[in-house]
Amino acid sequence: MVAQKVPFAIEVPDRAPKQRYYDPDFFALEAEQLWSRTWQMACRLEEIPQPGDYVTYEILDQSVIVLRGDDGEVRAFENTCRHRGVRLVEGPGVCEQQFTCSFHGWCYGRDGANTRIPMRKSFDLHNLEAGDTDLRPVRCERWGACAWINLDDAAPPLRESIEPAATILDAWDVETLRTEWWYACRLPVNWKLAEQAFQEQYHVVQSHPQLVIPGMRYGAQGATFDPRAFVDAEIQYLRTMSDGMAGMVHASDVKVAEGLRDIDLPADADEAAAIWNRTLNDAVVAAHRAEGHPIPDLNELDRTGKNEPMGYCFPHYFVLPMYSSASSYRFRPLGPEETLMEIWSLTRFPEGADRPKPTPPEVWECDDERWPPIPAQDFSNLPRQQLGLHNRGFEYMRLSERAEGHLSNMERTIDGFLAGRTHEELAPALREVNVNPLVRPIVELDL
Numbered sequence: 001m002v003a004q005k006v007p008f009a010i011e012v013p014d015r016a017p018k019q020r021y022y023d024p025d026f027f028a029l030e031a032e033q034l035w036s037r038t039w040q041m042a043c044r045l046e047e048i049p050q051p052g053d054y055v056t057y058e059i060l061d062q063s064v065i066v067l068r069g070d071d072g073e074v075r076a077f078e079n080t081c082r083h084r085g086v087r088l089v090e091g092p093g094v095c096e097q098q099f100t101c102s103f104h105g106w107c108y109g110r111d112g113a114n115t116r117i118p119m120r121k122s123f124d125l126h127n128l129e130a131g132d133t134d135l136r137p138v139r140c141e142r143w144g145a146c147a148w149i150n151l152d153d154a155a156p157p158l159r160e161s162i163e164p165a166a167t168i169l170d171a172w173d174v175e176t177l178r179t180e181w182w183y184a185c186r187l188p189v190n191w192k193l194a195e196q197a198f199q200e201q202y203h204v205v206q207s208h209p210q211l212v213i214p215g216m217r218y219g220a221q222g223a224t225f226d227p228r229a230f231v232d233a234e235i236q237y238l239r240t241m242s243d244g245m246a247g248m249v250h251a252s253d254v255k256v257a258e259g260l261r262d263i264d265l266p267a268d269a270d271e272a273a274a275i276w277n278r279t280l281n282d283a284v285v286a287a288h289r290a291e292g293h294p295i296p297d298l299n300e301l302d303r304t305g306k307n308e309p310m311g312y313c314f315p316h317y318f319v320l321p322m323y324s325s326a327s328s329y330r331f332r333p334l335g336p337e338e339t340l341m342e343i344w345s346l347t348r349f350p351e352g353a354d355r356p357k358p359t360p361p362e363v364w365e366c367d368d369e370r371w372p373p374i375p376a377q378d379f380s381n382l383p384r385q386q387l388g389l390h391n392r393g394f395e396y397m398r399l400s401e402r403a404e405g406h407l408s409n410m411e412r413t414i415d416g417f418l419a420g421r422t423h424e425e426l427a428p429a430l431r432e433v434n435v436n437p438l439v440r441p442i443v444e445l446d447l
């Protein structure tokens with residue numbers, strides 16, 4: 001396929017033209033070439049535990065029904081009646097026997113098959129061909145306790161599109177996490193701005209000063225290493241993260257850390273940090289196993305290089321594991337300068353525990369005072385960033401090659417999609433862009 005020219009493409013890898021974040025034509029091209037061809041996290045499986053349970057997943061003007069079938073399989077269908085196109089349902093809900101269209105009463109079973117057409121004989125046969133009146137299936141796969149959809153029948157399987165994040169998160173047993181809470185935010189910014197605000201650590205010192213704790217090994221200056229002060233600082237950091245996110249570092253893990261406060265550590269900073277980490281990992285694992293929670297050996301993950309703080313699945317989903325638990329994020333464009341962002345706080349429960357079905361949250365504005373402190377700080381910058389981009393004198397974002405490399409990698413991967421590259425051509429870039437964004441420099445993408 002001949003690649004088409006992308007407007008406002010990334011020509012210099014560490015410079016992102018501002019129009020990418022508000023231009024309506026760029027946004028339309030994303031709808032046509034990116035959102036129509038990528039795997040998207042459509043719902044958590046715990047939203048649809050029983051046969052007949054369904055949700056609807058909306059991406060731009062497309063709506064998809066994701067449904068648990070009688071055989072336990074999860075299937076997806078386009079949410080549109082095959083007669084005259086009425087949107088069938090607004091999820092979530094339970095499909096008792098069948099979906100009935102509210103306009104003329106066409107019906108569809110839980111497998112999507114058409115089960116009823118009133119006055120069938122009034123149609124010419126060519127409008128009733130076998131299969132052609134069933135709900136149109138949409139590609140659907142499961143991974144990571146979520147159902148994923150792809151509007152492109154030619155796309156490669158999900159797993160191939162989300163490596164190496166899938167392997168990293170599988171090792172950490174992401175599958176067994178369950179929702180503790182689920183929040184949603186409407187942000188008056190482009191979806192890429194919103195997402196990227198959570199994919200670099202460069203902003204932490206200025207935006208989240210409470211996370212810069214004197215005495216932590218990375219912040220210690222000059223003074224001789226004091227193991228007591230080090231442990232106090234580590235625990236303070238964990239508690240500040242936990243309170244700041246209302247999760248991620250789960251309160252129960254902070255409590256485990258508190259219980260280790262009197263640990264004996266050597267006077268060498270690196271050695272002390274290593275022992276602290278190992279001990280805390282083991283204590284967290286032991287505490288969860290004692291409660292009957294499935295949890296992998298965190299030190300084993302460290303040894304095999306699989307304990308990473310972010311697993312990213314391009315283009316719109318990621319998980320931030322911390323010890324036993326995690327925050328996870330999903331971003332969806334609502335318009336060139338409007339985004340729906342969702343956060344899940346995930347943690348571990350006894351195997352087979354009865355958990356309430358999570359239901360979609362009320363969407364809060366980004367300045368709602370109910371937001372936990374850390375996202376509130378992130379949200380406070382974003383609307384002003386969107387405004388600042390419009391200034392005439394501002395041309396492009398200048399990205400730090402090492403601290404914001406992922407932003408460039410992500411934008412250039414998007415350009416690959418917008419240029420109409422084939423899935424085969426895009427595969428190498430996906431494997432690069434899905435490497436832990438927090439520590440990623442700008443890399444060659446072979447596009």
Ligand code: FES
Binds near residue numbers: 081101102105
């Ligand atoms: S549009 Fe659905 S039955 Fe007519």
Ligand SMILES: [Fe+2]
Binds near residue numbers: 198204378
């Ligand atoms: Fe932040």
